[in-house]
Amino acid sequence: MNDHLTVVTHPLVQHKLTIMREKETSTAKFRQLLREISQLLAYEVTRGLAMTTKSIETPMGPMDAPVIEGRKLALVSILRAGNGLLDGMLELIPSARVGFVGLYRDEETLQPVQYYFKVPGELGDRLTIAVDPMLATGNSSVAAIDLLKGAGARNIRFLCLLAAPEGVARMQEAHPDVPIVTAALDERLNENGYIVPGLGDAGDRMFGTQ
Ligand code: URA
Numbered sequence: 001m002n003d004h005l006t007v008v009t010h011p012l013v014q015h016k017l018t019i020m021r022e023k024e025t026s027t028a029k030f031r032q033l034l035r036e037i038s039q040l041l042a043y044e045v046t047r048g049l050a051m052t053t054k055s056i057e058t059p060m061g062p063m064d065a066p067v068i069e070g071r072k073l074a075l076v077s078i079l080r081a082g083n084g085l086l087d088g089m090l091e092l093i094p095s096a097r098v099g100f101v102g103l104y105r106d107e108e109t110l111q112p113v114q115y116y117f118k119v120p121g122e123l124g125d126r127l128t129i130a131v132d133p134m135l136a137t138g139n140s141s142v143a144a145i146d147l148l149k150g151a152g153a154r155n156i157r158f159l160c161l162l163a164a165p166e167g168v169a170r171m172q173e174a175h176p177d178v179p180i181v182t183a184a185l186d187e188r189l190n191e192n193g194y195i196v197p198g199l200g201d202a203g204d205r206m207f208g209t210q
Contacts, residue, residue, distance in 0.1 A: 005168055006044060006181045013040050017161070017183050021199040027208040031084065034133070034206055037161065037183060038088035045129055045159045045181040046073075046093070071125045072097050074153075078132035078144045079103075079116065081203040085131040085159065097126070101144045112143040117151075124152040133202040135163040135182065137193050138170030145175045161202070162186055164195045 016033045019025055025033075052069040055062060075090070076099040077083050090096060102116030120126065128148055135141055141158060148156055156178045158171065163182040166189050171180060186195050194200070204210055 004172055004176065004179055005163075005185070006179065007185055008041060008044050008181065008183050010040060013037055013183050016040075020161075020205075021197065023200070025205075027205065030205045034084045034161070035088035038085040038131075039092050041085075041159055041161070041181055041183060042089040042092045045157050046127075049073075049127065070127075071122060073127040073129060074099055074120045074123060076101060076119060076128060076130045076144070076148060078130060078140060081133045081206065082131045084133060084202065084206040085161075089129075089131070099128075101130075101147055103140045103143055105139070112140045114143070114147060117147055119148065119151050119153075122152075123148065124154050126153075126155070128153040128156045129159055130156060130178075131159045133161040133206075134195060134198075135160040135167035135171065135180065136189055136195050137164075138167035138174075141167065141171055142174040145171075145178055149175075157181065162195050162198060164189045 016037050020030055020033050050069040051066050053064040054067050056065045072095045074097045075086060077086050079100055079102040097120035099119030100116060103112040103114055106113050130144055130148060132141060145156060158178050158180045160182045163185050168180060171178065186198055188196055190196050199205065
């Protein structure tokens with residue numbers, strides 16, 4: 001995958017996203033839709049994976065049949081909202097390995113600080129898909145990708161539900177080798193770093209916190 005930004009315009013994705021954006025949508029419905037959309041986005045983000053063949057026997061005879069080449073891919077959730085994308089993706093890619101990156105924002109420097117990092121081994125041999133529903137300022141996404149590269153990842157893709165132009169620009173500048181797949185590119189960030197029109201705080205909406 002070489003295109004830097006892919007916006008998935010499929011009608012099912014767009015329709016589900018609209019329901020998620022609505023402020024009256026319940027936590028349960030939001031979570032269910034996120035799970036469904038995550039599978040549709042997972043389908044897109046895994047497009048173009050390297051393939052090989054294996055010899056199999058169908059009831060009718062032998063065939064060389066296509067299978068995905070290489071090591072099991074790695075899904076890396078950027079905590080905490082990234083976890084909302086994991087379950088659906090794992091249903092589609094059950095053999096994927098899973099990692100977690102935890103970052104918080106230092107109130108004085110406003111820079112992301114790592115508080116948790118656990119990723120699968122041999123990351124350099126795996127397609128690594130970092131997931132976070134909201135690509136807003138891009139600060140935590142860029143920091144997470146820095147950490148993944150530091151751990152050896154060389155083939156990274158980033159999957160989100162919504163992106164702001166500011167976040168996409170920041171990612172493109174810092175990590176031009178990392179393609180981004182999203183369901184929508186929204187207008188802008190507001191003064192608090194929230195995506196407008198967006199859907200609010202993704203973590204709060206999926207976990208029912210405030
Ligand atoms: N994180 C969110 O949850 N929502 C935004 O709009 C931006 C960052």
